[in-house]
Amino acid sequence: MKGKETRTLNRGDVLDAAEDLVKRHGPRALTMRGLAAELGTAVTSIYWHVGNRESLLDALVERTLADLGEIRPTGRTPAGRIVSVARALRGLLRDHPHLVALVHERGLTERMFLPAQRALVHEVHEAGLRGARAADAVRAVQVHVVGHVLVERARERAPVQRPGEAELWTAQAAERDGALARALAAPLDAESLFTLSVKALVTGLVGPGS
Structure with a gap:
């Protein structure tokens, strides 16, 4: 600079x-x-x-809102596009944690999520959902994204765990499923887990082939 x-x-x-x-x-x-x-x-x-500083913060908030409004769904099916919106929203929230907090402090959280919600509304309509079912699907995806990001950040900020998962997960603890124990003892791949979980959620909401 x-x-x-x-x-x-x-x-x-x-x-x-x-x-x-x-x-x-x-x-x-x-x-x-x-x-x-x-x-x-x-x-x-x-x-x-x-x-002044307040005007500067307002300008930063507007920038952040504009960035969060740039989500563009990708994929060949409504389900695939819903997953793409969820992944894009997760990435934006993770990339802008302090700025997102600033938006929240200024009472603009609902406005911040509106572009992603509108993209989701379009896709759940394409999948054939209407009314309350469509609203539930939109909110379920949004809450899943936000909840996952919050858990990720909490894990990142947590002190070193003693004992850690590598020590806790033995074959005996995993009901003699050695492969399961090894998998749970390995470091968590947050992005892969998010993709797996959001795909499962969307499949339950709109169906795999929608």
Whole structure:
């Protein structure tokens, strides 16, 4: 970020630097002085481009909402496209944890999820669901994504477990199923587990061939 003083600073530069700071250290680390230092410019220049800190946070929230609105379903069937929306939403939530928290703190969580929900509505309609059944399907997928992300982040932040799964899962603990014990003792592949679970959920909601 240093060296930006060699060219004319613009609003996009300021927002890029602010977003990077929030991603690395959280919203509390975002101060006007710290941002100015990151960009190698004067604090007055930051105010000129984005206003005060609240205005800057508002702009970052709008950016995050725009990013979350860029989900484009892929796949040959409604079920496949629903899974693609779920995977894309999970990726965005994982990539923007501090910014998502900022959106939530500003009471814009429902607006944040609206684009993904609308994409899901279209696909559940394509699968033949209507009314309350369609609404249940949309909400089930959304809650599954959010819940999975929360569990992932909790595991990542948890202290080292002693004993860990490798010590706890023996063949005896797994009812003498050695393959099961080895699988449960291995590190968790969160992405593979998410894909497996969301496919199972969607199949139950709309059917495998929908």
